[in-house]
Amino acid sequence: MDKCLLHVCCAPCSIAVIDELKNDYDLTVYFYNPNIYPEQEYLKRKAEVVRVCNEWKIPMIDADYETQNWEECTKGLENEPEGGKRCLNCFAMRLNKAGEYAKQNNFDIFATTLTSGRNKKADVIHPLGFKIAEKFGLKFLDIDWKTEGRQEKGRKMVKDRGIYRQDYCGCRFSIENRTQNSNIIRRGGQNHNLKP
Ligand code: SF4
Numbered sequence: 469m470d471k472c473l474l475h476v477c478c479a480p481c482s483i484a485v486i487d488e489l490k491n492d493y494d495l496t497v498y499f500y501n502p503n504i505y506p507e508q509e510y511l512k513r514k515a516e517v518v519r520v521c522n523e524w525k526i527p528m529i530d531a532d533y534e535t536q537n538w539e540e541c542t543k544g545l546e547n548e549p550e551g552g553k554r555c556l557n558c559f560a561m562r563l564n565k566a567g568e569y570a571k572q573n574n575f576d577i578f579a580t581t582l583t584s585g586r587n588k589k590a591d592v593i594h595p596l597g598f599k600i601a602e603k604f605g606l607k608f609l610d611i612d613w614k615t616e617g618r619q620e621k622g623r624k625m626v627k628d629r630g631i632y633r634q635d636y637c638g639c640r641f642s643i644e645n646r647t648q649n650s651n652i653i654r655r656g657g658q659n660h661n662l663k664p
Contacts, residue, residue, distance in 0.1 A: 469494045470576040472609065473529075475502055475566035479516035480633045481584035484622035487614050489579070490524055496575070497521050500565045501530035502538040503558050504638040516632050518614055531565060542639070550637060550645050558639070559593055563600050571604035577608035584622065585637070590614075 471494035476482035482497070489495050499517050504510040510533060519527040541561045545554035563580055570578040583590045590612035603606035603612065613619075626633055636646040 471574065472496070472576040473498050473566060473570040473573075473578045475500060475562060475578065475580040475582070476517055477585070477638070478513045478634065479520050479631050480622060480626045481613070482517065482559060482581040483520050483629075483631070484618045485579075485581045485584065485624045486520060486524065486526060486620070487621075487625070490526060493577070493646040495526055497526055497528040498531060498566050498569060500562050500569075500640055501638065502532070502534045503562070505535075505560075505643070507533065509634070509638075512632060513634065519629075519631070520578070529569065531569070537561065538639075546641060550642060551589075554639075556592065556596075559588075560596050560600075563593075563596055564603075567600040567604045567606060570606055575606065577607040577609055579611070581613060583611070584613040584619065586614075587637070 470493055472483070472489060472495050474485065474489060474495060475498045476486070478501075486495070486497065497517065499512070499514055501510065504513060514530065518528060520526075522648045538558065538561065541557045542554045542556075545552070545557065548554040559582060564580075566578055566580065569575075578597075578601065580593065582588045582593050590610070594608070594610045594612075597608040597610060600606075
């Protein structure tokens, strides 16, 4: 069975992915998300990933909370819209770290749950994954986790377990987006819960 390192961003995005991949691979979860702000939120999201991994006894690597590195890789891009250049650097930084770990620890393949996110496009994330895979001599698993009913399955699994679901992507700039979105929604008189 191939060894697969799965970069995960949060429990809601990863639970259905882990459930699927654990049957096909010798799976290890890799949590590297120094984009998440503030630290309390980072710890909360990480604790939920730990809970999911414990359910199926999947090993989890808890990588460092290198906020300084994230600040450096997104410097000058503070005013970019969500989905713009700042996000591209943010994805690349996290995937590169996962690829590096996978290479150093003899994994065959690496993957990421990032494409589970509502605003995370596979045609942006997959080319990054392939480039990093090539750099480290790995294979990249290019599945768009939004497809084939996986989102619905994940939502049900999250609800059944009472897993915490955040309402912003992760960084401090995306918190501001949440506030703006909430204002727009309040004016419209509806109460949707925006999800990353
Ligand atoms: S909005 Fe999300 S993907 Fe974009 S920089 Fe912030 S945390 Fe990263």
